[in-house]
Every structure is written in structure tokens, then in C-alpha cells.
Amino acid sequence: MALRLSRLVTPQTYRRMLVSEGEFAVDEVSRHWVTRVVPALFVVGGMAAFALMPFLGRGWALGLVAGVALGGYGFYRLHYEYMDRFVITNMRVFRVHGIFNQHLATVPIARILDISVEQPPLGMLLGYGHFVFESAAQDQGLKRIQFVPDIEHRDLTIQRVIQRAGLRARMEWTEDGDDGS
CATH class of the missing domain: 2.30.29 (PH-domain like)
Structure with missing residues (x-):
């Protein structure tokens, strides 16, 4: 397994x-490393959404969802690029x-x-x-x-x-x- x-x-x-x-x-x-730039920006966007959560008041859940979605997608794309080999x-x-x-x-x-x-x-x-x-x-x-x-x-x-x-x-x-x- x-x-x-x-x-x-x-x-x-x-x-x-x-x-x-x-x-x-x-x-x-x-x-090439250039293929990882956009996914890394998604991860940074997810981290920014998490950082904004305390300032969103009752909308903190929106920041949580945005952070998980942006960060998760960014990490997935980074790993996808890593798995691509010639x-x-x-x-x-x-x-x-x-x-x-x-x-x-x-x-x-x-x-x-x-x-x-x-x-x-x-x-x-x-x-x-x-x-x-x-x-x-x-x-x-x-x-x-x-x-x-x-x-x-x-x-x-x-x-x-x-x-x-x-x-x-x-x-x-x-x-x-x-x-x-």
C-alpha cells in the first residue's frame, strides 16, 4: 500500500x-521554475485570506473558505508541475x-x-x-x-x-x- x-x-x-x-x-x-510562479501566487493569496480573517468580523468564514480554496489549488498545481517529467x-x-x-x-x-x-x-x-x-x-x-x-x-x-x-x-x-x- x-x-x-x-x-x-x-x-x-x-x-x-x-x-x-x-x-x-x-x-x-x-x-522550468517559471511554471510554478502562478501556483505560488495562489498559495500566497490563500495565506493573505487567512491573514485577513481577524479583520472580517462575522465574515471570517469567507476568509477561511477563500484561504483553503486558494491555498489548496495552489499546492495542487505546484505538485502537478513537480510530477511532470521529461x-x-x-x-x-x-x-x-x-x-x-x-x-x-x-x-x-x-x-x-x-x-x-x-x-x-x-x-x-x-x-x-x-x-x-x-x-x-x-x-x-x-x-x-x-x-x-x-x-x-x-x-x-x-x-x-x-x-x-x-x-x-x-x-x-x-x-x-x-x-x-
Whole structure:
């Protein structure tokens, strides 16, 4: 029972890997801290509602309800963001998210055709971006991963895994830029 309840508290991405087949994590990424700003503001709003309770007189119950609602929602969203993980392994990339209803989306490394990196102006300033995956599958479960911290580093990690898996041709560089043909 305790093991099952721990699934609500930590993402446990290691359970999703095919260790017996030699799969290992290359990188595990939680979402950028900017996704926690709005939920934290809800928590602060809940604390403010509690702080105002003594000044509300007979309406103290309204402050209590507002504090519990704002704080509870804020803590839930903070935990939801914490549980959202993007994992790069030597065989695939996958995302696990959700608390009570967990969702797993996977794309094998061999099926990744194209990776686009989007970085909005705020993302360039704060150091995050979004991945858009194009795979060989018609209907894919993993299309867009948002708010990835240090997106350039994560993109290079994925490209390195693809290269080491031998899925992309390696071209040797010649001094004059000619490929020898």
C-alpha cells in the first residue's frame, strides 16, 4: 500500500524504463521554475485570506473558505508541475505527468524524424523553450514538450543519443569542403 501511495508523491520515472533490455536514463528533466510562479501566487493569496480573517468580523468564514480554496489549488498545481517529467534514455524519449491519473507518452529514438526547438522571448530571457517532435508514427503521443529548462543543452543531448544509436549518417569533413565525389 505504501509503495502505491508513493506514486502520488514522486514521479518514479525509473519504473517506466526497460532496465532488463539495457535502457538507462541519459537525462531527466522537470519543468522550468517559471511554471510554478502562478501556483505560488495562489498559495500566497490563500495565506493573505487567512491573514485577513481577524479583520472580517462575522465574515471570517469567507476568509477561511477563500484561504483553503486558494491555498489548496495552489499546492495542487505546484505538485502537478513537480510530477511532470521529461526523460531522455538511450532508447527513447518519454514524458510522465499527472498525479491521480498519470499519463505516459513515448517516442522511440529510431522514430524521431525531426525536433523543432521554439524559444519565445521570455524563454530566451529566463532560459527555457519548447520541443516539437515529428515522428514516423501517424498518431503520436509525444508531440510537444513545453517549458524545458536549458533547451539548447537538452536538444544536444537528444541529438547525441540519436547519433550514438547509429541512426544518423556520419559525414567526414574534408579540408576544402568537398565530400570527395
